[in-house]
Amino acid sequence: MRKERDYLGKLEIEGEVYYGIHTKRALMNFPSTGEKLDETFIWAYFMVKKACALLNTELGYLDERTGNAIVKACDEWEDLKKHVVVDPLSGGAGTSINMNVNEVIANRATEILGGKKGEYLVDPIDHVNLHQSTNDTFPTSAKIATIVKLRRLIDEVINLQEKIQEKEKEFYSIRKPGRTQLMDGPPIMLGQEFGAFADALARDRWRLYKVEERIRSVNIGGTAIGTGVGAPKDYILKIVEKVREVTKVKIAKAENLIDATQNWDVFAEVHGLLKSLAVNLYKISNDIRLLGSGPNTVIGELILPAVQAGSSIMPGKINPVVSEYVMQICHMVFGHDMILNHACALGNLELNQFAPLIVHLTLKSLTLLTNACRSLASYISKIKANNERCEEHLRRSVSNLTPLIKLFGYEAVSEAIKKANWDIKKAVEILSQEKNIPVEEILKVLNLKKMTGLGYSL
Incomplete structure (x- = not known):
């Protein structure tokens, strides 16, 4: 001792x-x-x-x-x-x-x-x-760490986007029913669904890349409250350049060191974009979970990878564990965002007393989302399509008859579906008889090209 x-x-x-x-x-x-x-x-x-x-x-x-x-x-x-x-x-x-x-x-x-x-x-x-204070070294270190971790996250978002785009190409020709409110909707290609996932991540990638510009502005040299008290002028003028040289991170001296010391809204902005990414990761993970559900008694259009045993009592059960892992992380990021917004807003006068909480939650969310993207990318790369189930569901979806509204009107098509007890073929036959139009002519209207942008017909 x-x-x-x-x-x-x-x-x-x-x-x-x-x-x-x-x-x-x-x-x-x-x-x-x-x-x-x-x-x-x-x-x-x-x-x-x-x-x-x-x-x-x-x-x-x-x-x-x-x-x-x-x-x-x-x-x-x-x-x-x-x-x-x-x-x-x-x-x-x-x-x-x-x-x-x-x-x-x-x-x-x-x-x-x-x-x-x-x-x-x-x-x-x-x-x-x-010539330093906690109040300029702490936020400067925090911003440097945020930039470094932000770049790591962007790399993982790019990798995830690329894995999803690979599935978009692989599933490009697989047709299936779309769903709205979890109920049958017009036809869509399985690849199109994955393409939409990829486009959502492309927006996250761009937003995260651009926000680095905001976080680069640092207050080192401002000492206690941004006035530079206790530090000589030559030190204040040169310290940002020296930190940039040592860390190899492109930071810049804030135009107003007092503002950069007392106001932490940039962390609310950065974390808001992390929350946006979490929203998309949650949606993608949950959709994958739904599309693979069952797999024999519910949707089952995706064959989810068997990465671990799913039950201690039900033999052969496989759970969407990676989707659930990512969704739990997203819940944490949502919570972090609410706490961080309050912490940023509650700084008093020349200093934010909750700086440790703000920094900790920002860096923790960056770590969590980086891990989530990496795990989800690996998981998605192993997903397979259940072609037979997709075709089976497509044949049974009454929403395939949506284009017939132009021919017969919404009420007439709805009534035919009801009379046919939601059987597509019978509904087409009923409309053919009632409207005296050959079935072949009606089927010409039911072309997936107009509904999905691809040249497939029923």
Whole structure:
């Protein structure tokens, strides 16, 4: 054990850990929720600290020996990340998380200079946090992490879209009844249904790609409230460029650092688009689940892959488990969006005190949706079409008679269907007899080309 002191007093710290007294107090104040800080966010935070140390050294505000030790410690972030232990939902607008990172870097840098943990040859505040505040390093790190994870998500959306488009081509010639309100509708091609899924994802792909422009604007250099108090002008002018150089992420200095510090609406915008993606993933997953339902007693037009046993008591049962997995993730994203909107709106004056919650939910939703897209893409690639069931359902669907409305009127066709007890062939025969039109002439009207855009007829 070692003892550390702050202005509140002394505390004992475990000898092997790299964090210090500020982190220890946070662990005492904020019992673990079981949630963990996103690893990409931790990486981004260490890289922001590295950039600050590099610039402060170049400008002469840190001596070279201290600055180099900080930079080297930051580069060891993968080994040190396990010591960033403050709960993501800690209070203080992220101060405890910032201090946790500062202390870990300071203690490791102290070791690099030949000292021991707790000696602080490199100080967490005076050196690692020089010319910084939680209020500019935390949101800047969050935006960098969001951009990195957003790109990963876009890659998975693209992959999912491509897998669905492959099925669109594979199922292009398979005709089946469409459904509205889960009831029989006019004919559609199974490939057309998958084509619609792909087009929905194309919109998500474009929206997510464009929103990166909004998240690039950062407030690093603004320090506490965006005025740059405590930071020299030459540092403020150059810090964004240095962070961009270190992280290889295209960020830009916000036009108004005060606005970028106090207003977090961009996270509401980003998460709103994540919610839109979740809406489409939910719809696609549920439709696949419905089309594969039964499979012998309900729709069964898709043959869903057997990825695991479906029951501990019903032999041979296969469940749409991946669809259900994705839908549960989407429910979580829907919930995150509501919470995040409130958190963004409830910031007070110059700062949003709920920054940790906003960042945590944004990054968590990005992770969840990335995983969901990857899993769903693999699942969809294994789906097969049940051609026979599609044809059987098509033959029995009374909605195939929709084009006859132009010939006989809505009421006459409806009455014929009713008299035929919903048997298509009998309904056509009844209309032929009642209207004195040969069956062959009526069947010429019932051409799927006009209903589906493809050249098939009944």
